[in-house]
Structure formats: C-alpha cells, structure tokens
Amino acid sequence: MAAEHRFALQVIIPSHLVGQVQSKLAYVDEAIEAAQIAPDGDSVQLQLRSSLSAKVLSALEAKVQQVVADMASGALPPKVEILEDHMARPVPYATDPMPELLARAEVSREHTGIYSLGPLVTRLIEVFERYFVRLAAEFEAAPQRFPTLISAEKLDRVKYFRAFPHSLTFATHLREDLHVINDFAEHTHYEETGLNAPPEAFSKIQALLSPAVCYHYYFALADRPLPGGQLTATAVGHCFRYESSNLNTLERLWDFTMREIIFVGPADFVLENRERGRQKVAAYLEQIGLAYLVESANDPFFVGEFRKQAAFQNAFQLKYEIRARLPFKDSSLAVGSYNYHQDFFGRHLNITLPDGKPAHTGCVAFGLERLAYAFLSQYGLEPAAWPALVREALHG
Numbered sequence: 260m261a262a263e264h265r266f267a268l269q270v271i272i273p274s275h276l277v278g279q280v281q282s283k284l285a286y287v288d289e290a291i292e293a294a295q296i297a298p299d300g301d302s303v304q305l306q307l308r309s310s311l312s313a314k315v316l317s318a319l320e321a322k323v324q325q326v327v328a329d330m331a332s333g334a335l336p337p338k339v340e341i342l343e344d345h346m347a348r349p350v351p352y353a354t355d356p357m358p359e360l361l362a363r364a365e366v367s368r369e370h371t372g373i374y375s376l377g378p379l380v381t382r383l384i385e386v387f388e389r390y391f392v393r394l395a396a397e398f399e400a401a402p403q404r405f406p407t408l409i410s411a412e413k414l415d416r417v418k419y420f421r422a423f424p425h426s427l428t429f430a431t432h433l434r435e436d437l438h439v440i441n442d443f444a445e446h447t448h449y450e451e452t453g454l455n456a457p458p459e460a461f462s463k464i465q466a467l468l469s470p471a472v473c474y475h476y477y478f479a480l481a482d483r484p485l486p487g488g489q490l491t492a493t494a495v496g497h498c499f500r501y502e503s504s505n506l507n508t509l510e511r512l513w514d515f516t517m518r519e520i521i522f523v524g525p526a527d528f529v530l531e532n533r534e535r536g537r538q539k540v541a542a543y544l545e546q547i548g549l550a551y552l553v554e555s556a557n558d559p560f561f562v563g564e565f566r567k568q569a570a571f572q573n574a575f576q577l578k579y580e581i582r583a584r585l586p587f588k589d590s591s592l593a594v595g596s597y598n599y600h601q602d603f604f605g606r607h608l609n610i611t612l613p614d615g616k617p618a619h620t621g622c623v624a625f626g627l628e629r630l631a632y633a634f635l636s637q638y639g640l641e642p643a644a645w646p647a648l649v650r651e652a653l654h655g
C-alpha cells in the first residue's frame with residue numbers, strides 16, 4: 260500500500276538549489292514514487308510505493324539527507340547573469356497545451372518519456388529546423404549525420420559516467436549463445452515493470468543511446484591535429500536522457516531531438532561564434548514572438564560532482580540557457596543552450612591546434628520538442644493566432 264513520509268532536513272536547501280536537488284531525489288531509491296521539497300527548503304515529503312518498516316524508512320531518509328548535504332551544504336549562491344530578458348513579451352495563450360495536444364493526437368504517449376508527434380507539431384518543428392539550417396549556413400557550418408548509438412569507450416574517455424550516471428541509457432543485445440537466444444525467444448514477455456528475461460542473457464555494454472549531439476563530432480576529430488585549425492559543423496539527432504519520475508509531458512523526454520551548431524578551434528574563435536550565435540538567435544526569437552530569457556546555468560551533474568562542477572561552470576560562464584516562459588504554470592523551460600567547454604574535449608580526446616595546444620569547443624543547442632511545446636504554450640494550437648512569420652513558414 261502506498262504511504263507518505265515527511266521529515267525535516269539537516270541541511271536547509273537554499274532557494275536557488277531547490278529545483279536541482281528536487282530532480283535528483285527521483286534517483287535516490289526505487290521505493291520513492293515522488294518527492295517534494297517544501298518551498299523553504301527545510302523538509303521533504305516522500306510518496307512511497309508501499310509502507311516500509313521503521314528501519315528501512317530511516318535508511319531511506321539517510322540517503323535523502325546525504326544527497327541534500329552533498330548538493331547543498333556550504334553552497335554559495337551562483338552569480339546569475341541575465342543576458343536577455345523578454346519574459347514580459349505579450350503572448351495570447353495561457354492554457355496547458357498538453358490535454359489539447361493529446362486529444363487531437365498531435366502528441367501520443369508510447370511509454371513514459373516516449374512520444375510520437377502529429378502533423379501540426381511536426382510542421383512547427385520543421386519551421387524551426389529550416390531556420391536552424393539557415394543559421395548554420397551563415398556560419399558555413401558543415402552538415403553532419405551522427406549515429407543514435409554512442410561508444411561506451413569514448414564516453415568513458417570524456418568522463419561522462421562520472422558526471423551524468425543517473426541519466427544514461429544503455430544499449431545491449433543478447434549474448435551470442437544458442438541457448439540464451441532460444442530461451443529468450445520462447446519465454447520472454449513484458450511483465451508489469453519490464454521484460455522478464457534474466458540479466459545474464461544480455462551482453463556487456465559497448466554502446467549507449469547518445470545523450471548529446473556534439474560529442475560525436477569531437478570523437479570524430481580525436482587523436483589528430485584539427486584540420487585547418489578551426490571547424491564549424493551542424494547536425495540534428497536523437498538524444499536520450501533517462502529522467503526517471505521527472506519524465507512528464509513534452510517538457511522532459513527520455514528520447515528527444517537536438518539541433519546543434521558546433522565550434523572547434525582556439526578559445527577566441529569558439530567564444531566569438533557562441534556570442535554571434537546568441538545575437539542571431541535573439542533576432543529570430545523576437546520574430547517568432549517567444550517570451551523568454553537567457554541566463555547563466557549549469558549542467559545537471561549527479562550528486563557527487565554537482566557542487567564542484569556547477570560552481571566551475573558558473574565561475575567561467577560556460578553555460579547559458581534560453582528559458583521560454585510557460586504561461587500556464589508561471590514557470591520557464593530551457594529550450595536551448597549556449598555552451599563553452601574550454602579545452603576539456605581537446606585535452607581528453609587529443610584534438611590539437613596548429614600550435615600543439617588542445618582545441619577548445621563550444622556549441623549552440625536547441626531541444627526541438629521543447630521549443631515547439633513552449634511556443635504552443637504561448638500561442639496555442641490555432642495557427643491563425645500565431646505570429647505571421649511562423650504561420651507563413653508552416654507549409655514550407
């Protein structure tokens with residue numbers, strides 16, 4: 260039987276961290292169905308899948324206290340830098356678009372975090388995509404196509420497992436063994452929570468489902484001098500981030516698509532292009548009437564790495580997010596990001612500049628489903644009410 264448990268936190272979570280700690284609580288224990296941090300950051304309410312013994316409950320509570328302590332104790336407030344603020348841009352719609360999208364089969368849920376999109380949403384994403392392709396051409400970005408799978412060996416090389424273990428999605432296959440394969444064919448069914456096949460039937464992990472687009476480009480450039488000393492590329496691809504019970508609506512997907520424009524070269528080349536990209540995108544977001552802001556941000560590092568890495572990203576202005584307004588819930592959603600990785604990939608992948616130093620990298624990245632979802636949250640599902648530029652671009 261489901262149960263609830265509320266307790267006080269030993270470390271009070273400062274308001275700027277409440278959301279980030281909250282999203283990590285989904286990963287603390289399988290017994291937790293949902294967790295809610297009180298707005299003032301001093302207590303947590305857990306919804307449990309079943310009632311637990313006092314002993315199990317206190318062990319679970321200790322895990323939560325540990326996560327909170329690791330992420331929040333001694334954390335200094337980041338210096339929040341707002342580069343653009345168009346949150347007050349007037350928009351005509353204030354209703355949650357999700358019920359209407361589901362009712363019109365514009366969005367169909369296949370599984371938690373896995374959605375199919377219908378013709379209107381697809382055309383809207385194509386409008387954005389045509390713009391991104393034009394934008395990439397202004398940077399003379401070389402078009403690329405990347406695989407959906409990504410090498411486990413290469414992800415290890417760039418320390419991905421340490422930074423984002425919670426959101427990985429693994430690709431496996433049956434072991435090459437006649438008995439294992441026959442057994443699987445004969446006995447496997449989907450049970451309440453997944454396939455009933457034994458874990459030993461599956462191979463060791465050599466590949467994962469890709470969590471980002473630009474990594475593939477850096478992998479392709481590894482272990483050699485950077486051709487021409489600087490490069491710009493663009494690609495769109497499926498990305499996978501397992502977000503546990505945080506997966507809901509089009510806001511947070513397990514499988515989503517990202518368009519990136521990627522810069523590799525000396526630091527000033529990367530930084531200048533990231534900034535040029537931001538200015539061009541600002542002009543477009545004005546034309547499509549999006550209410551949004553651009554502010555400093557950090558990647559969702561897992562608990563152990565979080566405090567150090569988030570502070571590092573903040574101190575060196577490595578990440579800015581485009582956060583679109585969601586009028587129906589008075590909140591915002593990151594629809595894109597401007598990223599600078601310094602020479603991190605250059606060092607770990609041995610991509611060298613003509614002077615022998617490691618290359619710097621950066622990218623401009625857009626989440627296509629989120630951009631569509633945020634736009635529909637602000638303008639509704641009737642193209643007649645959309646800004647002319649978007650409406651007119653709908654049919655190519």
Ligand code: AMP
Binds near residue numbers: 580593594625626629
């Ligand atoms: P990031 O590399 O984390 O900055 O991601 C780039 C963009 O991808 C974000 O700004 C989002 O628009 C999108 N994105 C990231 N994670 C998800 C997700 N779980 N579901 C949908 N879109 C996402």
Ligand code: ZN
Binds near residue numbers: 472474621624
């Ligand atoms: Zn990227």
